[in-house]
Amino acid sequence: MFNPQKLKKDFPILSRKINGHPLIYLDNAATTQKPKTVIDAFKNYYENSAANVHRGIHTLSEESSEQYENARKKVAKFLNAKSPNEIIFTRNTTESINLVAYSWGETNIGKNDEIITSILEHHSNFIPWQQLCNKKNTKLKIIPLKKTTAPLSLDISALEKLITKKTHLIAITGMSNVTGEKPDLKKIVKLAHQNNTLVLIDAAQLAAHEQIDVQKLDADFIAFSAHKMLGPTGLGVLYAKEKLLQAMPPFLLGGGMIKEVTKTRTIFADIPQKFEAGTPNIAAAISFTKALDYLEKMDLNNIQKHTENLSRLLITRLKKYPQISLQTAENSNGIVSFTLKNIHPHDISEIFNKHGIAIRAGHHCCHPLMQDLKLAATARISFYLYNTEDDIEAVCKALNKVIEIFN
Amino acid sequence: MPIQTMDDLYTEIILDHFKNPKNKGQIDASKISKNEILLTATEYNPACGDKVTMQIVIKNGTIEKIAFFGEGCAISQAASSMLTEHLKGKTLEYLSKMKTEEIYKLLQIPISPARVKCALLGFIAVKNAISQPTECIPKRRSEAESPYSHFYPKAP
Structure with missing residues (x-):
């Protein structure tokens, strides 16, 4: 096969x-190429069932809504998530991480709290935390490299010293886009949870190279992009534990994420819609399922x-x-x-x-x-x-x- | 589109300037005399993290000394080197009116869209040095004052 x-x-x-x-x-770490099945699914959406989701009471809208929600189910199953409610569609890994930084971070990080990240991080898993910490007047701690020369390696033993009772989050890559290093995530998650600390994994590279089982991994947030794993551009995924998502305020505000709006207040929709304001990338979500089919087949x-x-x-x-x-x-x-x-x-x-x-x-x-x-x-x-x-x-x-x- | 060959881009002259750059180094600010002014500016290529810093010493409206330093590819380094040679002895007015086309003329190689920033890195830095220098010696009396108003009457 x-x-x-x-x-x-x-x-x-x-x-x-x-x-x-x-x-x-x-240049696959930047983006991967797409199999014909993905391209065909993208084309088919626009040729046969293009309509907005969750709105219209007409055949096309019903079809596109069903296909879009099926994509969410497919991603949930691919990751072995407990529920499709744990899958938020975003534009990309960057937006997924920013969602957590703005929504969870703004609410939960105060002056005396700490975030730990690593020196291996892509800017998308570095700048959101750096800026959040600057704004909250708190410190971003960085896991350094081992002092040895090649081969490069993160000094994970330093994490044991960096983590304190004040640490609320460890934001770390699952696979470096420069060195290819895959930090021992199980160890990191275990250590974090022993210290009542949450873990966010930037899985932009990892998701394309390793089958992620979110229940086994037990990380609290996982972010990745469809386009780095045979899918289309313009679609990112944020996996987060349901309880966390329920407690978090919305990130972007607008259409599709409400139950009721009056002149003075808004009742937000339940998850996952609470985090998907505006028309999503429907064609990308639908065609991403074909990428996941292909990866499963191979x-x-x-x-x-x-x-x-x-x-x-x-x-x-x-x-x-x-x-x-x-x-x-x-x-x-x-x-x-x-x-x-x-x-x-x-x-x-x-x-x-x-x-x-x-x-x-x-x-x-x-x-x-x-x-x-x-x-x-x-x-x-x-x-x-x-x-x-x-x-x-x-x-x-x-x-x-x-x-x-x-x- | 015709297929470019390796030799189109990495010509002998480009490689020579890359391997043996002219005017590469830093100008000693302590040696700037009373009737001279030292302007410095840096330009970045966010695509690759390269940066080039250009320094010019102006005396009586003329570029008396010029130097560059920083890291970059063969194209950005060669272009900066050639530019320093080209600008030495030219007037500030010449520099302020200089257009990007002249850089391409100096380089004499086809510049693809991906390499435009490489070709222009030093040029943008030296343009910034006269319009918005990161460092100016002697220091300006006020922010509003043009760094070279006493040499060059009209700001570009």
Whole structure:
């Protein structure tokens, strides 16, 4: 069933040529490509059942409402959530985290309270907490890196010292988008709950690479984006425990999130509608179910093994270049960051592109991490299910060209 | 669209300026004399975290010294290096009227939309140095005062 070479044909874009070469797409941590079933579902919504949800008493609105709520059920089932009420659709991971920061954070964080995050965080799981803490005049504590050199690793032992009775939240990534590190979430959640602290997991990368069981993981908030796991852009998910969501005030206010409005007061809708003001991204939610179907068919365990193998192979090859430094964690399964001595990642990416290879060059929205690594940028190769060993051969060929041009 | 080759972008002249940049370093502020003014500004490329700081020393309305420092790709570093060579000895008026097209002319390479900011990083920094410097030595008497009003009558 799982055959990376064969399943390429399910992704129309992978037959494209870039600069005369077949596209080799290695920027999956930024966004993944979409199988035809997802694209067809998107198209089908607009061609056959386009209407707003939860409003009209007509066939089309009933169809779209049903499909939209089925998408919520599908996501809940995929994550093994207790109820679809625990699934809030947002625009993206960033909005999911901001929802928690504004709604839960504004209500629950006071001057003497603390939030802990990590140095690995993407800006989307860093700035909301930094700004909240600044506003509340309190301190954001940051789990640092281990002081050893490569392979990079978060110093989780520091968390035991950072956590206090005043800590209300640990906001941490499930998988770094730079180093690929997957912190020991079970350990973190256990430690947090022993200290009456909540845990938010930025699962933007993790959700695409590991089957998340929210009941087993027991985290309080989990945020991720559809587009990083074969789904469309413009759709994010926030999972949160039902009791937390019920107690939280709404984030955005407006249509679709009320029971009754008078001139002076509003009674808000129950969850999940309370957190979904305005017309949602209906087409994206519906087509995301096809992405989840596809992932279920291929099995995330297979995908995980595959991207792990590719990462190991690539790391072995890169280690043969004396000019290369790796900024990659030992347990990375899919993300490999590196720098080349005296050559800027932008230039690496530019030359790769001339070979039809798409990689990422930059700070990856992780300025605090880059500052600690004393780097302006890294080049990042990120794999997904349709990548093959041939792609690694092409990478090495392009790398040789980069070195040839600059030396 | 014609396919670009590697050599279109990484020409000998670009690579030479990247590997051996001209006027790279920091100007010593303590050596600024009475009739000189040192203006500094930094520009960032949020896409990749690169930054270039440009410094110019103005004497009698002319750019007497110019230097840059910071991190960046071959294109941003080469463009900054070439720009410093181009601007040395030019008047402030010339700089204030200088257009982006002139940077592309200096570089003589095709600049794709993704590389525009790389090509212009140093140029934007030096433009900022005369319009909104992050540092100005000697210090201005007031915020409202143009940093170079005594050299250049009209603010750009």
